[in-house]
Amino acid sequence: MTNNNQDKQAKPVTSSANAVPDTATGKPVEPAATQPQAKEKTSSSSAIILAVIAIVLAILLTAGLYWHGHNQTVAQAAQLAKLEAELNRQQGEQAALQSHLGKLDSSQASADEQLAGLSRKLLALDNKRPSDWMLAEAEYLVRMAGRKLWLEQDVVAAAMMLANADERLAALNDPGLVSVRQALAQDIASIKSLRKVDRDGLVIKLNTINDQVDKLKLTGIVMAQAAEPDHTLSESVTDWKENLKKSWAGFSENFVTVRRRDGKVEALISPQQHWYLAENLKGKLLQAQLAVYREQQAVFDSSLAQASEWLTNYYADDSVRQFMLEQIEQLRGQQIDVDYPEQFSAQDRLQQLLDDRLQRLLTGL
Incomplete structure (x- = not known):
């Protein structure tokens, strides 16, 4: 109780004097809390x-x-x-x-x-078996001979290579090579029996003829021989009409002369056509030269025939034309194609022999 009283006494007492009147009601209002509490x-x-x-x-x-x-x-x-x-x-x-x-x-x-x-x-x-290498060399020579013959038409070189191959086989002294050597001898004989064609000589002759083309002269106009009129008068009275015609013809020849000519007259060609003719003639001769190396017999014969015809029809008959026609006529009888064998009979035998020996040696080691 004492403490309560003390607390009550400690509290500040607010007098009515410090109250602020409310403007609305007119009653006094208590002031706000103190500043420290806020x-x-x-x-x-x-x-x-x-x-x-x-x-x-x-x-x-x-x-x-x-x-x-x-x-x-x-x-x-x-x-x-x-x-x-x-x-x-x-x-x-x-x-x-x-x-x-x-x-x-x-x-x-x-x-x-x-x-x-x-x-x-x-x-x-x-x-x-050192001899087998010589057998391989012989087979190689046979193959090279075939190339010389069929690609280059060199009969002489092909025959020499076949002969060298036979020498290799002969040096082996092997009885098992007798059949191969016989086939090789047949091949050599077939080559030597071939017809020899001097292709270089033929080409040289054609080239010589070609050089003469520029020396040719064109033929001129050849007039047919005119028939001379007969003005002889007849002594018979019954031929008075014919005599009158002949007299009138003799009289009129002093004014106008008309003559009839029977026969073919060749006209001249222009200079441009002359140049074309000469170049075509050279082309035919050159074509014949190529046919010699290619062994084209039909082309060779037709080219020479055409050249001979042009020389006869368009150029004057002089020594140059006669020389060219004679040379062309000689060449037209030449045979330029050769019937070569299709293959050598010894080549397959040599190849088979090499294969058999090599297989036998490799399997036996």
Whole structure:
């Protein structure tokens, strides 16, 4: 009780004198709380707000740090997985490369072994059968003779090569080559029996004729011989009409002369046509030269025949034309094509003999 009384006594007593009257009701109104109490309430509210803000900031900062750390962890995990995959891929490639290198080493070893085996076989072949190389040389000479004959039409060179091949076979002194040598002798005889054509000589003659074309002269107009009129008068009275005609004809010849000419008259050609004629004649002679090397008998004969016809019809009969016609006539009787054999009978036999011996030697080592 005492304390309560003291408290009551300690409280300030507000007198009615200090009351402020209300303007609306006219009653007195109690004044507001004192200034220190208002300040204490304001500071406590600010502290609470600041504490709440600090807590919120701390929560946001913690959440941000957690989210950042989580993202870094996820990124690091993804990068680590990528590195592991790349490492696995490289390890796989390295294993495949090592396997491929192993196969290459095995192949190289096998190739070296085969090469060594072939070297040993070749050495043994060289030591045991050196004559087989001469047989190969003979087969090569026969093939080259065929090329000389069919591609170059060189009969002499082909015959010489076949003779050299027979010499190689004769040096072997092998009874098993008798049939091959017989076939080779037949081939040599068939070549030597071929007709010899002096192609270079024929071309030289044609070239000489061609050089004479520019010396030719065109033929002129040849008039047919005119018939002379008979003006002799008859002594018979019954021929008075004929005598009158002859007298009138003799009288009129002093004024106008009309003569009838029977026969073909060749006209002159222009200079341009003359140039074309000469060039065409040269072309025919050149065509005959090409036909000699190509063995085209029909082209050769037709070219010379056309050249001879042009010389006869368009050029004057002088010594140049006579020389050219004589030379062309001599050439027209020449035979330029040759019936070559299709192949040599010894070539297939030599090739088969070489294959059999080589196979036997390789399988026997």
